[in-house]
Amino acid sequence: MPAVPVDFHRVIVRAPSSGTASGWRMVTPPEDAFDPARVRVSPVGEVRPGDTVIGTVQPHYDQQLQPLDRAQWVGYFSHASQPQEHGARPFDPAHCDWCTHNAYVLGIGAGSGYWTVDGCTTYRPDTLLLVIPAQPAA
Template sequence: MIRSNRTRTTTPVAFHHVIVRAPSEDMSPGARMILPPADAFDPLHVRITPAAKVRAGDTVIGTIQPHYDHLLTPLNRAQWVSYFSHAAKPQTVDARPFDPRHCWLCTHTAENFPVTAGHWTVDGCTTYRPDSLLLVVPRELAALEP
């Protein structure tokens, strides 16, 4: 909680239970990991951002995959961080609520996957759950990238 001495109000601050490691070739048995290019981003600029908060100019470089129990109930910890295996480009528009009428891919997604109006679309037509966390280089820091 953050307290303001002037108004004596409190504002809750959300903390995400995530440990982010730098990309490495360490992997579990049988898993193949493709690493992003070495100069794709500066790890000091990476922020954890809810999918709905991605803005035009931000660069999404990966996702945080939730951990589920045997009943597919999300647990309060991250299972892994998944970096994209390519040099990501800055977003051209802000994240938007999923719209199945946006294009043929969105229509296909809506017809074949359990996507609802609460989902968010980032990076063209990539759709994320409402509680998805992404690894983002904010637009203010993207200008500092090499």
């Protein structure tokens, strides 16, 4: 896979906590869910077997799903994340019924550049994920 430059922005990963912000309840992982020092921001296509995906880094969108600006927000998954049995794979609508459904709803097909991770969750090609790598960084 050829190297592709990725714009990285400062990301602050806090230890899990509960609370509200501006009246909205925040969904955060359990207290012992992960060590924040091990979390990495990774392009979706670089998720490997054994990595644990704990959330996404997403741009702000308007009502027409156009990016509003370069600002991004981090969303933790509200379920208990498990290590990946398989790494990321290119999206294949024929993989299962859920993938066929996603292909219809999203209007994408094989070779679209979309990726599948975490079972059959489908991501845009430019998606960044919060990952706890199986192997610590050297």
